[in-house]
Amino acid sequence: MTVRKGGVVLNRWWTLCVVSVGSFMLLLDVTIVNIALPDIEEALDASLTDLQWVVAAYAVALSAALLTAGSLADRFGRRAVFAWGMAIFTIASLLCGVAQDPLVLNLARVLQGIGGAALLATSLALLAAAYPDTRDRHVALAVWGAVSGAALAVGPLAGGALVEAAGWRWIFLVNLPVGVLALIATMRRVAESRAERPGGIDWPGFVTLGTALGALSFALLRANEEGWSSTPVVSAFVVSGVSLAAFVLIERVRRDPMLPGELFAKITTTGAALGVLAMSTTAFALLLYLTLYLQTVLGHEPLAAGLRLLPLTLSIFVASAVAARLGTVLPARWLVSGGLACIGVGLLLMGDLSVSDDWTALLAGQLVTGLGVGLVNPNVVAAAMGAVEPARVGVASGLSNTCRSMGIAVGVASLGAVFADRVRDGVRDALAGTPLQAQAGELGHAVAAGQVGEAMAHLPEQQRGLFAGAAQGAFVEGLNSILTAAAVVAFLGALAVVPLIRGRDLVTTGPDGEPLPIAAGH
Known part of the structure; x- marks a missing residue:
């Protein structure tokens, strides 16, 4: 009896460790890749659009496959789908690491996103099965949440260290030994579980x-x-x-x-989805462009750029822990709305850059934006899950994760369109009345496409300084434009969620009578 009980405890801790490792890997790959983009651009002769796809391809695949992966897990087993997800993610990481052109890299990123969807869709279900006791489950979820937050916080720094020490390919290849060990542990130590009455796929x-x-x-x-x-x-x-x-x-x-209509029976579900979209299309999507600014305009090496993004990620990490407690005493609508407003203010604080500014011009904005993300993240998820009956909590969580990754993909793409248009105009304006005026349109397109080096090589040496100054100024103008545009989206989201996230829609107790971490006030 004692041995069997000890074995159960051991499996629980193995499950927690394996699930946390899987979540850490897939969330780390959302942020770690940003730091490596300038090196990828140089090594693979990639355009700005190629670099945007490196981020967007992963996010699109993750959001598209997430809900389907949950259905597969309910039918064929959570451990089995988690293991397949780990295997696919690991193989895709190898393909990313050995890619020789942008197309292969981005196709491998799609495969990574599919594997990541399988990992994310099954993580909470595996923990719920391993920890049936509510009190123990709360501890396990707290550990999982802390690890997930740490992945976001250390992503830029870890990416910078790997790129400088071993090259950009190792931001992907580092997943190989971790993935193999996690896969072995999954098959040997994690118990299988399925839904009692799985639906169709x-x-x-x-x-x-x-x-x-x-x-x-x-x-x-x-x-x-x-x-x-x-x-x-x-x-x-x-x-x-x-x-x-x-x-x-x-x-x-x-x-x-895979997305039941009953899920939207309460308007709070729609409000929570809009809150997640507003956060991810702004704060998360802008990480790509902030990283490019730090490295291509300010000239920081990858590790130094990662260090200069730590104020943002650490602010998110700290604020999330505080916000989870605030969610038990304050209405979710005001926490989510206030968080989105903070994101908007933070982006505006960062959105008044000049060519002569140093990275410290981003500092206040990073801290306020991180505070906003920390307020939104735990409370919007709690609202999404609290607005449905207990049997629908898994689907509600999947919808929230889908909106988050979908928002990153759409945000990167739409902000990129605004950025490219503003950069082209900025180059044309800067070169008006100069010897390069006749080529201004072509050069503006080259800067917007991320091909500054190639365009520079075709110019006479005496004109390169003029073009470099125009390109740098246009990049800063483009960044200011998308920071302002994203701030407007965040403010609109802050207004929209107030009437949509309603306290009376939220379930304040779970099926076992335990209180959920949601304030039900209006």
Whole structure:
């Protein structure tokens, strides 16, 4: 009896360790890659659009596959799907690490996103099965949440250290030994669990949602190079709209939809989804452009750039811990709304840069933005899960994670379109009345596409300084523009969630009578 009891405890701790490692890996890959982008650009001769896809491809695949992965786990076993996800993620990391051109890298990032979806979709279910006692489960979830927050906090710093010490490929290759060991531990130490009455797998929903997100991202990113009225871009927008409409229709008529309509029976679910989207399309999506600014404009090495992003990530980490406690005493709507407003203020504080500024011009904005993300993150998830009956908590959590990764993909693409347009205008304005005026349009396109070095090489030496100054100034103007645009989105989100996240919609006790960490006040 004692041995068997000890074995159960051991499996519980192994489950917690393996799930935490998996979550750490997939969340780390959201932020760690940003620091390596300038080195990837140089090594693979990549354009700015290619670099945007390095981030967006992972996020699109993650958001498209997440809910389907949860359905597969309910039917075929959470441990089995988690193990497959770990294997796919590890293999994809190897493919990323050995990629020789941007297309291969981005296809491997899609595969990584699919593996990450399987890991994320099964993590909480595995913990719930391993810790049936509510008190122990709260401890396990606290550990998992702390590890997840640490992944976000150390991403830029770890990426900078790896790039400088071993090269950009090792931000992916480092996953190999960790993934292999975690896979072995999963198969040997983690207990299997399944849903008692699993529903069907919504393959039509998966295909239409994935097509809609992929086509939308393609249209927004390709518009930078092809033009908004070009045939490929217009066609992609049409495909995205048709696929999204088909997805909505499919979800309404299927017996077992991956996104049940009942989930939106309470308007708070919609408010929580909008809150997550507003946060991820702004604060998270902008990490790509802040990293490029630190490295390409200010000239910091990867590790130094990572250190200069620590105020943001540490602010998120600390604020999240405080906000989780505030969520038990203050209404969720005001915490989420206040957090989004803080994000907007922080982005405006960062959005008044000049060419002569140092990185410290970003410091106050990073701290306020991090405070906002920390306020939003735990409370918007708690609101999403508190607005549904206990049997739907897993689907609500999946919807929240889907909105987060989808927001990053759409944010990177849409902000990139604004950025590229502003950069082109900035270069043309800076070169007006100079010997390079006739080439201003072509040079502006090169800067917007991230091909400054190639354009510089084709200019006479005496004109390179003029072009470099114009490119640097245009980049700063473009960054200021998207920081301002993102701030507007955050403020609109702050206003929208107030009437949508309603205290009376929130379930304040779980099925076992334990209080949920949500304040039900209005």
